[in-house]
Amino acid sequence: MYRLSGVVKRYRRGRATIDALAGVDLTIEDGDQLVIKGPTGGGKSTLLQMLGGLDRPTSGTVELDGTDLARLSEAKLTRVRAATVGFVFQNFNLIPTLNAQENVEAALVPLGTRAAERRRRAAEALESVGLAERRAHLPSELSGGQQQRVAIARALVKQPKVLLADEPTGNLDENMRDEIVGLLEKMWREHGLTYVVVTHDTAIARRASRVATIRKGHVKVAEN
Incomplete structure (x- = not known):
């Protein structure tokens, strides 16, 4: 379970101070599905990074x-990310010189998993x-939807x-958006994951059981 209490994230921009997050209190239960939505620059991605x-x-x-x-050493935090959290990004973030199989295997290297x-x-x-x-195809040989499927794997x-x-569907057309969102939801249910997605797409937000709207660093959660 996640429990965020009084979370502030402050940036300096020139002489100005920007509060990307302005005292966020949020609880996300194990197995929950939460969509975070709001305007560009409102703090959505910053919250997900936290x-x-x-x-x-x-x-x-x-x-x-x-x-x-926030209190873990960098080494321990890296271990948590490697073992506990799976990330899917808008731009896929696949390694262009590795094929699909190798890109997926790369996630297991920090865990010390044997090659076989x-x-x-x-x-x-x-x-x-x-x-x-x-699995033997390079990212350049795959469509955008296929690249995002590799990223999900x-x-x-x-x-x-x-x-x-x-924003896992930000670079996909409407049909592929629905396919990828359906796949993510299928994986959430089958694996019993805690699933949090950032989006500006109201069609995706309507599918979630809970929606956190963030504006100027403040979060309001509503049930769908």
Whole structure:
């Protein structure tokens, strides 16, 4: 379970001070599905980065299962990210010189998984997203939707507890958007994940059980 208390994230921009997050209090239960939406620059991605341990708050606490991520050493925080959190990004973030299988396997390297086990799990993950026959293809040889499926397989191959998605359909057309969102929701249900997605798309927000709207660093949560 996530528990955020009084989370502030402050940036300096020239002489101005910007509060990307302005005292956020938020609880996300295990297995929850939460959409974070709001205007550009409102703090959506900053909040997701806090949940994923990609950034630290200026003040406040970000607890995951009772551990304050903000107080962990960088080494321990890296371990949490590697073992517990799966990330899916708008721009896919695949390594262009690695094929689909190798991109998925890369997520298991920081965990010390043996090569044979990496190959087996990566192949199973690609099969689960419908890309078993594309595992030898480079990212440049895949469509945008296929690249995002590889990214989803990479996020899930390490069997995380949390799945965080930052505008995962931002570079896809409407039909592919619905396909990818459906796949993410399928994986959330089948794996019992805590699933948090940032989006500006109201069609995606309507599908979630809970929606956190963030404006000027302030969060309001509503049930759908």
